[in-house]
Amino acid sequence: MAPPSLLCVLYVPTRLVYEGMNLTHEIQNLFPALHIRENQPLSNHTTFKLGGPCPLLIDNPDADQLPKIIRTLAKKGIPFLVIGQGSNLVISDAGLNCVVIRFCTDRPNIKTTENQITVSGDTLLDDLAQFTIEHNHGDLTYCSGIPGTIGGAIAGNAGAFGRQMGDHLISAEILGLDGNIRTSTQENLDFTYRHSALKKTGEIVLSATLQPPAGNKRTMHIERERIITFRKENHPDWRKTPCAGSIFRNIEASSAAQRRQAAGYYLEKIGAKTMHIGGAHIFEKHANMIIGDNTCTAQNVWDLSELLKQTVQKKFNIELIREVQFLKTNPPSPTAETN
Ligand SMILES: Cc1cc2nc3c(=O)[nH]c(=O)nc-3n(C[C@H](O)[C@H](O)[C@H](O)COP(=O)(O)OP(=O)(O)OC[C@H]3O[C@@H](n4cnc5c(N)ncnc54)[C@H](O)[C@@H]3O)c2cc1C
Numbered sequence: 139m140a141p142p143s144l145l146c147v148l149y150v151p152t153r154l155v156y157e158g159m160n161l162t163h164e165i166q167n168l169f170p171a172l173h174i175r176e177n178q179p180l181s182n183h184t185t186f187k188l189g190g191p192c193p194l195l196i197d198n199p200d201a202d203q204l205p206k207i208i209r210t211l212a213k214k215g216i217p218f219l220v221i222g223q224g225s226n227l228v229i230s231d232a233g234l235n236c237v238v239i240r241f242c243t244d245r246p247n248i249k250t251t252e253n254q255i256t257v258s259g260d261t262l263l264d265d266l267a268q269f270t271i272e273h274n275h276g277d278l279t280y281c282s283g284i285p286g287t288i289g290g291a292i293a294g295n296a297g298a299f300g301r302q303m304g305d306h307l308i309s310a311e312i313l314g315l316d317g318n319i320r321t322s323t324q325e326n327l328d329f330t331y332r333h334s335a336l337k338k339t340g341e342i343v344l345s346a347t348l349q350p351p352a353g354n355k356r357t358m359h360i361e362r363e364r365i366i367t368f369r370k371e372n373h374p375d376w377r378k379t380p381c382a383g384s385i386f387r388n389i390e391a392s393s394a395a396q397r398r399q400a401a402g403y404y405l406e407k408i409g410a411k412t413m414h415i416g417g418a419h420i421f422e423k424h425a426n427m428i429i430g431d432n433t434c435t436a437q438n439v440w441d442l443s444e445l446l447k448q449t450v451q452k453k454f455n456i457e458l459i460r461e462v463q464f465l466k467t468n469p470p471s472p473t474a475e476t477n
Contacts (some may be wrong), residue, residue, distance in 0.1 A: 155441045161194060161216065161237070163296030168206055173197035180233060183240055184224030187284060187380040188436045190467075191234030196242050201258050201344045204241065208342070211237060211253040219465075220342050222287030223262065226294060226382055231436045241342070244288050249277055254308060255350070257290030259343040263296065270350065275385055276306070277408035279355030285376055285383075289343035293336040294461075298365075303418040304329025306348045313342040331385055331398070333459055359455045374421050381421065385443050386458040400425040401450075401458055408449045415442040440464055 162174050173195050180189030199207060200321055211218050217236040221227065224240075246265040247258035255275055266288060267281040281299045284291070295304045307324045314320065328335040336343065374381045386401040405425035413420060417434030420425040420443070428439055447458045 153441065157235075161210070161214070163197065165207055165210060168200070168210070169203050172199055172203065178231045178238075180224070180238065181453060183221065183238075184226075184229055184382070185376040185380065186382045186434075186436075186439070187431060188230055188231070188430065188434065189224075189465075190228070192236065192238040195240065196237065198243055198260070199239065199241065201247075201260065204239070204342065204344060205313055205317050205319060207239065208315070213314050213329060214314050219340075220224040220289070222260070223272040223285055225285035226243075226290060226462055228382060228436050228462055228464045230465060230467045234465060234468050239326045241289055244444065246313050248346075248454075253349055253352075254347055255344055256347045257288050258345050259287060259292075261288050262286070262293045263288060264319075267362065269309070271353075271355065271358045273351075274355045274358075276348075276350030276398055277358055278306075278348075278350045279358050281364045292327070292343045292346055293334055293469045295332055295334050297332075300330070306350045308347045310346045310347050313344050315340060319344065331390065341457070349429030372373035372423050374424075374427060374429050380434060381427055382462045383423075383452060384426045384461050385428050385446070386426055387461045389456060389458070400426070404450045404454055404456060404458070405446060408446070408453055409453050410446055410449075413442065413445060415445065418442040450466070 157205065162176060166172065174194065174366065176194055177191050177196035181187050181193050183189070201355050208218070218239060219234060219236050220239045220241050222242045228354065241260045242262070243260045246261045246269060248261060248266060248269050249256045250273065253276070254264075255270065257426050263281045263284050263286055267278045270276050270278045280298045281291070284296055284298060286296065290296070291303045292307065293309060293316060295302050297303060304324060304327065307327065307329075312320055312322045324334070332419055384401070386405075389399040391398050402425045410425040411420045411422060417429050417431045417439035418438035421429045427440055430439065443460060450456055450458050
């Protein structure tokens with residue numbers, strides 16, 4: 139049987155290209171200062187530096203512009219995908235056949251009350267971690283050095299060192315795929331390990347209100363420095379080395395008495411660090427991270443992840459589940475999960 143393939147023939151229906159040209163004018167008229175570009179390579183917008191073109195890229199709209207944009211697309215039935223910093227994505231070499239909206243900013247938008255923080259979905263997680271320490275607004279030190287936006291972190295319930303975003307969420311302003319806004323609570327969002335309901339629905343986090351536990355400013359500062367040093371020593375530097383974090387989720391405990399097991403342990407045991415396919419290699423210090431050289435393709439990363447998955451299955455009868463999202467060209471779905 140042929141192995142599953144990420145390679146897809148790029149199929150951009152005439153309707154989407156034609157609509158794209160009309161759409162550029164229509165959305166540009168709504169928001170003249172907005173960056174809208176046709177036929178843009180997505181490799182410029184993912185930390186893995188992978189991904190072919192999309193017919194239309196709407197770059198960095200404000201949270202208050204998004205509802206109108208989504209309503210315009212929904213009315214026309216044009217498929218779209220909202221991405222953040224692209225730090226958890228491997229996008230097909232053939233690109234995506236949908237409008238891509240990049241909701242990510244280096245200008246943090248954070249408001250505080252006595253013990254709660256409201257932060258826009260496009261704010262970077264590390265900027266939030268730094269802000270909360272500087273202003274003594276609760277302990278989010280574990281978020282230090284995790285790339286990506288608040289929106290991406292809530293959708294994927296990002297976390298580290300046993301803590302995760304969903305734990306502190308009081309409520310989130312959610313933009314539905316029809317462009318309507320509602321407020322969701324923690325209970326509505328169905329957080330589990332590296333998962334939330336948003337991964338299935340594809341709905342968009344416009345902003346989130348969080349209540350992290352209190353912390354001591356000095357202790358948090360020291361902890362942030364420790365975590366950043368730990369990441370520098372043990373993870374690839376995504377600014378220089380193409381990657382998307384851990385490829386596989388850790389393995390869920392099968393009983394309450396057990397702990398979650400590191401996928402990296404099994405990957406070490408199968409000799410993952412010696413494996414490579416094309417330009418995709420395993421990071422020398424972390425068997426659960428694939429990095430790319432300058433010849434790497436999305437197909438290489440998919441094929442290497444498939445080899446790792448099959449080898450662990452054969453040797454340990456354990457099914458690894460991908461944490462990184464692999465997005466295929468078609469169907470262009472905001473909820474595509476390829477695991
Ligand atoms: C070096 C490195 C280390 C990492 N370490 C960790 C770690 O310790 N812990 C961890 O959990 N992750 C880690 N990651 C993975 C990644 O940083 C997180 O998953 C991050 O939360 C993804 O955010 P993003 O904005 O980049 O999302 P993207 O990669 O852009 O998107 C991921 C998913 O979120 C969706 N999404 C994006 N924005 C929104 C929004 N506003 N509303 C709704 N959905 C949205 C997208 O549609 C997509 O489905 C690491 C990655 C790298 C490269």
